[in-house]
Amino acid sequence: MLDIPFLGRAQINRNGNVNVSKFNDVVSGCGGFIDITYRAKKLVLCGTFMAGGLDIDVIDSRLRINRDGKFSNFVTDVEQIILSAKNSLASGQQVLYVTERAVFKLEDNGLYQIEIAEGIDMEKDIKAHIPFDIVVDPTLKLMGKAYFLP
Numbered sequence: 001m002l003d004i005p006f007l008g009r010a011q012i013n014r015n016g017n018v019n020v021s022k023f024n025d026v027v028s029g030c031g032g033f034i035d036i037t038y039r040a041k042k043l044v045l046c047g048t049f050m051a052g053g054l055d056i057d058v059i060d061s062r063l064r065i066n067r068d069g070k071f072s073n074f075v076t077d078v079e080q081i082i083l084s085a086k087n088s089l090a091s092g093q094q095v096l097y098v099t100e101r102a103v104f105k106l107e108d109n110g111l112y113q114i115e116i117a118e119g120i121d122m123e124k125d126i127k128a129h130i131p132f133d134i135v136v137d138p139t140l141k142l143m144g145k146a147y148f149l150p
Contacts, residue, residue: 005036009045011078012097014132016085016106018045019078037083042094045083047073049099050129056100062119063101072129073099085110102126103143109135115143 010028011019020033037043048054050069057064085106088095095106103115113136116122127134 002036002040004042004044005040006044006046007033007036009047009073009083009097010051011073011075012045012111013075013078014110014134016088016095016097016110017078017081018083018085019080020082022079033082040093042096043083043088044096044098046098049073049101049126063117064119065101065125068129072131074130074132076131104134107135111135113137113140115141117143 007020009018009020020031021028048069050072052070053067054069055065055067057066083095085095087093088106089108097104097106097111101117101120102113104111104113106112111134113126113134116126120126122136
């Protein structure tokens with residue numbers, strides 16, 4: 001199996017459980033997600049913070065949100081648990097949740113924010129779209145600068 005797979009994800013709840021198969025009236029199925037994640041030592045779960053019409057730009061390494069999406073990918077309850085945070089923690093698996101505006105890691109008490117994108121307002125762009133409290137690292141770091149070819 002893979003040591004560190006980088007996979008897409010849809011919904012995430014306060015505990016860090018993940019749903020990739022059924023959300024917002026869409027049934028996509030879980031494909032090989034369970035097989036790939038089950039034995040990995042570390043997981044990097046990637047996806048946008050909001051879904052459904054998100055429009056962003058990166059200008060001088062600063063993220064600018066032109067239009068937010070209709071749906072937050074952070075929800076009170078995931079529609080289906082495809083990745084169990086409890087099982088990940090019990091097995092010692094390290095889990096990162098990477099979005100365009102923030103990075104979180106799985107801790108015993110749920111999601112723990114460790115990075116923020118330059119240009120993002122914590123209250124307006126992150127906390128306003130998460131229906132639960134998150135723990136923010138007191139030494140919150142800026143995400144690495146993005147470089148794009150012309």
